[in-house]
Amino acid sequence: MSQPQFKALADPTRRDILRLLSQQEMTIAQVCDHFTMTRAAVKKHLSVLEAGGLISSHARGRECLNRFEPAGFAPVRDWIGFFDQFWDHHLSALNSAIEKDQSDDPDRDQNKD
Amino acid sequence: MSQPQFKALADPTRRDILRLLSQQEMTIAQVCDHFTMTRAAVKKHLSVLEAGGLISSHARGRECLNRFEPAGFAPVRDWIGFFDQFWDHHLSALNSAIEKDQSDDPDRDQNKD
DNA sequence: TTTATGCGATACCAAACGGTATCATGTCAA
DNA sequence: TTGACATGATACCGTTTGGTATCGCATAAA
Numbered sequence: 335m336s337q338p339q340f341k342a343l344a345d346p347t348r349r350d351i352l353r354l355l356s357q358q359e360m361t362i363a364q365v366c367d368h369f370t371m372t373r374a375a376v377k378k379h380l381s382v383l384e385a386g387g388l389i390s391s392h393a394r395g396r397e398c399l400n401r402f403e404p405a406g407f408a409p410v411r412d413w414i415g416f417f418d419q420f421w422d423h424h425l426s427a428l429n430s431a432i433e434k435d436q437s438d439d440p441d442r443d444q445n446k447d
Numbered sequence: 448m449s450q451p452q453f454k455a456l457a458d459p460t461r462r463d464i465l466r467l468l469s470q471q472e473m474t475i476a477q478v479c480d481h482f483t484m485t486r487a488a489v490k491k492h493l494s495v496l497e498a499g500g501l502i503s504s505h506a507r508g509r510e511c512l513n514r515f516e517p518a519g520f521a522p523v524r525d526w527i528g529f530f531d532q533f534w535d536h537h538l539s540a541l542n543s544a545i546e547k548d549q550s551d552d553p554d555r556d557q558n559k560d
Numbered sequence: 561t562t563t564a565t566g567c568g569a570t571a572c573c574a575a576a577c578g579g580t581a582t583c584a585t586g587t588c589a590a
Numbered sequence: 591t592t593g594a595c596a597t598g599a600t601a602c603c604g605t606t607t608g609g610t611a612t613c614g615c616a617t618a619a620a
Contacts, residue, residue, distance in 0.1 A: 336459045344457035345578085346449045349526070356533060363596065375579050377598075382577095396587040396596055404533040413462070414524060420469060420517040458608085476566065488609050490568075495607095509566055509617040 339410050342386030347371075348379045355389055355402040362398055452523050455499030460484075461492045468502055468515040475511055 342348055347369065354360060354368060366376045380400055383389045387406035391398055455461055460482065467473060467481060479489045493513055496502045500519035504511055 337462070340453075340459075340462070341457045344454045346453075347578090349450070349453070353529075356530060361596080371578085372580060373597080374581080374599090378578075393597090398597065402533070404530060407527065407530055407534075411527060414520065414527065416466075417469060417517060417520055420515070421520075460608090474566075484608085485610060486567080487569090487611080491608070506567090509615095511567065 337409060337413075338382075339386040339388060339406060340413075342383050342388055343410065345379065345382075348383055351376075351379055351383065352388060352402065355400055359399045359401045362400070365400065450522060450526075451495075452499040452501060452519060453526075455496050455501050456523065458492065458495075461496055464489075464492055464496065465501060465515065468513055472512045472514045475513070478513065 343352075350368070351365060354365060362373060362377055362380065365380070366373050369376060380389065380391065384391055384400075388403055389400050389406070390403050391400045393399075456465075463481070464478060467478060475486060475490055475493065478493070479486050482489060493502065493504065497504055497513075501516055502513050502519070503516050504513045506512075
């Protein structure tokens, strides 16, 4: 599919999973503990993330470890980067406002200007 | 919906539309000229983009001008920015390789490192 | 006014998506 | 070997999505 990373990022559950996996590798069961859906549903999300190159999974015994892959973000970062030329620094305040309004995950504290 | 910007970016047609509108405002008909689908389909995509705050539309006579809104990218940029901590500079080469492989739009010349 | 055109809205369809239930398989442990 | 358990795969279901066809409306032009 064209640019499967974008589709992988389109679902809020998958974005949450990425947050989890960026902290540490997890088996499918471990990821499931953070959600109310079934293991099969989580597995589907993991498959989409893997198709987008945002995570990798490899077996360890009978378990299956899922690892965050920062390199998968490259195409997304690059595509977004095209629009940097339209970015005005005075929008940073708006940035914060919108982000504060729409974020449901408060543990982000990096500011990048 | 939660973070509708991500869903707006998930479709390649919508990403192409964003590229177009970043160059100049367009009516729906003008946007249609760049695609083979019907006007109704294009209109749907524009509605999704507007719901995500990535474009705005306002009437001018009987026409409807669609304008690119850079500020809509703020939440996306911010969310992606969380993962900057996992970004390693030696991945930039990989970045370029992946981007070259998957890009179908060569008119990007900004480099950001 | 009359006509043509750009647009919005609706109804409708096929395919994809998010999710559950279920079964088969491989592996760890007793 | 036997049993428990984590996973993979499949079938299935309801909803959403991407798309078309069609209608009506408002506006620009004749």
